[in-house]
Amino acid sequence: MTPPDPHAHLPLKTAWFHILLTLADGPAHGYAIREQTEGRTDGAVTLWPATLYGALRDLEELGAIEPLQGDADPDDDQRRRYHALTSFGAALLRAETERLQGLVDAARASRAWGGT
Amino acid sequence: MGGHVRLRPTLIRIGRIAFGLLAGLLPPKARREWGREAAADLHQLLESAGRAGGSGAVARVVIRSLMDLAGRIPVEWARVLSMRERHGHVNAGGSRQGWGERVMSMWHELRIALRTLARRPGYAATASLTLALGIAGSVSIFTVVRAVLLEPLPYPDSDRIVSIRHHAPGLDLPELENSEGTLALYAQEADFLSEVAAYDTGERNLVSEGRPERVEIVQVSPGLLPLLGVDAWLGRGFTEDDAGEAAAPVALLSHGVWVNRFGADPGVLGSTVRIDGRVSELVGVMPEGFDFPSPDVDIYLPLYLDPQGPFGAFGLAGVGRLGPGVSLEAAAVQAEALQERLPEMHPGIEADFLEGAGWSVSLERLQERMVGAEVASALWIVLATVGVVFLIACANVTNLFLVRAESRQKELAVRAAMGAGGRRLAGGFLAESLVLGAAGGLVGGPLAAVAVGLLVRHGPPGIPRLHEVALGPLEMGLTALLAVVAGVLLAILPALRWRGSRLAGILRDGGRASTDGPGRHRVRNVLVAGQLAMALVLLVGSGLMLRSFDAVRKVDPGFEATGVVTVGLSLGEGVDGRAGATFYQEVADRVGALPGVASVGLANAVPLAGGSANGGSFYVESMPRDDDELPPVAMYKAVGADYLESLGHPLVRGRALTRGDWESGEPVALVNETFARRFLPNDGLGEAIRWDEELDFARVVGVVADVRELDLTEPPRAWAYLPLVVGEWGYPNMDRAYLTVRTQEGASLSAPSVREIVAELDPTVPLTSIRTMEEVLAAETAGTSFTMTLLLIAALTALFLGSIGLFGVVSYVVGQRTREIGVRVALGARAEEIRALVFRQGIGVVAGGVVLGLVAAFGLSRLMASILFEVSTSDPVSFLLAPVVLVAVALLATWLPARRAARVDPLEALRAE
Secondary structure, eight states, rough: OOOOOGGGGGGGGGGHHHHHHHHSSSSHHHHHHHHHHHHTTSOOOOOOOOHHHHHHHHHHHHHEEEEEOOOSSSSOEEEETTEEHHHHHHHHHHHHHHHHHHHHHHHHHHHHTOOO | OOOHHHHHHHHHHHHHHHHHHHHTTTHHHHHHIIIIIHHHHHHHHHHHHHHHHHHHHHHHHHHHHHHHHHHHHHHHHHHHHHHHHHHHSTOOHHHHHHHHHHHHOOOOOHHHHHHHHHOHHHHHHHHHHHHHHHHHHHHHHHHHHHHIIIIOOOSGGGEEEEEEEEEOOOOOOSSSSSSSHHHHHHHHOOEEEEEEEEEEEEEEEEETTTEEEEEEEEEEEETTHHHTOOOEEEEEEEEOOGSTTTTEEEEEEHHHHHHHHHTGGGGGGOOOOEETTEEEEEEEEOOTEEEEEEEOOOOEEEEOOOOOOOOOOOBBBEEEEOOOEEEEEEEHHHHHHHHGGHHHHTTOHHHHHHHTOEEEEEEHHHHHHHHHHHHHHHHHHHHHHHHHHHHHHHHHHHHHHHHHHTTTHHHHHHHHHHHHOOHHHHHHHHHHHHHHHHHHHHHHHHHHHHHHHHHHHHHOOOOOOOGGGGOHHHHHHHHHHHHHHHHHHHHHHHHHHHHHHHHHHHTTTTGGGGOOOOTTTTHHHHHHHHHHHHHHHHHHOOOOEEEEHHHHHHHSSSSSOTEEEEEEEEETTTHHHHHHHHHHHHHHHHHHSTTTEEEEEEESSEHHHTEEEEEEEETTTTSOTTSHHHHOEEEEEOOTTTHHHHHHEEEEEEEEOHHHHHTTOOEEEEEHHHHHHHHHHTTTTTTTEEETSSSOOOEEEEEEOOOOSOOTSOOOOOOEEESSGGGGGGGOSSEEEEEEEOOOOOOOOOOOHHHHHHHHHHHTOOOEEEEEEEHHHHHHHHHHHHHHHHHHHHHHHHHHHHHHHHHHHHHHHHHHHHHHHHHHHHOOHHHHHHHHHHHHHHHHHHHHHHHHHHHHHHHHGGGGGGGGOOOOOOOOOHHHHHHHHHHHHHHHHHHHHHHHHTTTHHHHHHHHH
């Protein structure tokens, strides 16, 4: 079986992008992902429950993230599941970031930013 | 904050239940994979929203999460279906083609549905209009709730602005706001507040170009507009210098006054007007739509706050802005702790005194303060009510739908036989119900707009921000959402009942075999019982409101309101007491000479209609008290001769005040019965009281009946009535006065003649109001009657829909059993027996609905406690009468089809086969 191509999934949905971006800093559970996303976007993006947990399921099915077994914080609520980024997930995040970077470069080169 | 404290857990519970119900529409696979986790997450989200932002924030989270979930449901179903497709057809080409096919087949189903419905216009119209009513009711009330309760106030970071209030249950005074003393405490010591400001509403006489007018004003401390984050639109706001003790008088105009009175002329800036006699410069105009603290404000004046000001005069409203990172809860705790510093700042205030008075402070969001807990509870209750009506409407249409599906069973069976799978048939139902839902939404949306227009125009005066109400994109979204929810709800039961496998037998036996099984009508019976139960809940609710309204109306105000007109006039602030009283008395005497006038009284405040009454601690001559003892507190106002007689305010013992009393300057007073009973020995006559240690004691010469002076629904307080002019010892604030004019029977007071009289004496004095006492009393009950009317409309709609449902089911059963009934008649059954047979069918359903409804009503009516007056939430009258009404209507709905059944002609019935 050929390795999956991250570019087939671009552009990423907003929720997917923010989930992957949060998990790039280390494993987290759903509630923390929402809080970090809100912090990162100054409250402009809120991942409401259905979108958030639906997207986590989608990403897990795609192999971009995986549930973390065992070593969750023992003080934490047992119901919380931790998620971690897989190498495919990291590739997906990189591919999207490069795509966005390309767009930003193109925009900066345009007349609006003093390009020619 | 009362209502909100109870409201928040209720809202959270409602939110979780709604989320759970909506999640029930997810495919089971998705529910397993992430539904439970999302629900647990929502719980946490709601709790933290409740802690951080109050009930408004909770409601916002609930709505956004539900909309998010609703959007996710079709996505999840598409996933499940496309997966099945992929498993079913190997190499079918992935999901893209599956999607295309599905869209085509859905389109196909929709076209079929449209055609089917077009062939049955009566059914289609009934169903979609019922849904439209349910949707319009829910959307229109939601619009009001959003604008009034959920939409933040139009100031930057308005949820950080808090209102500061104090409470002292140990003193028998109305709610305490702030004094210069408390404000200085917060301004100097409260580091949890980044800004503190104050305002005070009132009225003034405005004279510009020689025209006098009574205007609503707000005095604001210079920090208030910056605290709100609002600047003058033209010109400038107030500076600290404007509010100095000896500052030149300046004023800001509201946008409305600037347009209406000053012709929107920017040149008025720098010009002067007379406000209560003081020449004031107009320095600015506020932005359009700025309506703090109410839309009635005409003019803003600077408010001077003396940092050394007294602790004891609580007339100022205080607001603060929370410091960075400080939560409302933390601020409230710190504010309470700060109260210990009061004795330090105000040497006259002992810690024991504060403790004895039960002194405390409360912070609440400015928005909650503006709306008020009572209005908020009433709105939530009405919203819940229309939500129930929406559910009843859905149940009703589902019933119609089931009946329709049954009459189509042969057609469905043929489709099944020709290879349509269960999913395909379900798709057919869904298409049809979605078309109905969409039609309901298309009609319901505009209907909601009309309803909102009516509410805004005819709503009671007590609902703040009502003028901001308008249908917005959120309401459009809600309309669409309800239309889809209705569409999906309608299709669920038929789709379950008519799964392909069940249809196999129908063709075999000509569509008759299964018509008479005992479980046949269970689903519809349960639906109808549910509708009747919900209708009963609403009937009980409106019964409670009716009883409450009745109780408010029956409150005896204590005086004879019929035939009394109150006339307000004002000389403006700072008028000399004796000069003022003389002027007003002159007006009163001349009005008394008008034809048709029986008597005219004079006072600086009239019951329920406002004025300048005061309150505070007082001294009784015969009962000296220790300094650390809690002083008794009572209200007082100034009245002239003939006041009691003109108002019909009964004298219980002793004598009334005479004109001689204020001409002689002899200090005398009247007290009401509550005052005498609570504070004075014996019958109170001959005792002496005073409110100020520097003034003479006033001798009590008469005791009058208790009158509801401030609020019709609160128990009477202790009041004293002092003469209008009291020489050297007088308190009266004579900036305004009210005439109480009793007209002779059949006569009425001529407003133009009164105006003429005042203008003759002084053309710069405006009449502030002319209202009959009956109007004043009616305004007191306006809020209750508004809520009552809405609930009653909702309850009657529910009753109507529920009875239609019952009628439909029983009629249908009669139709189905015509043959059986024919046989019975042929075998000699009498008409009564047939009627009883059909009746029994209906009675079971009605009984189920009544029991279910009473249980639910018993639980839910407790939520209404805060808006009821002198009616228990388990009021036996409401709980007895509501079921009687319901049963009566329900019996009629069963009786009509039963009568038809009894008239079945056996020959016709048998021949019809």
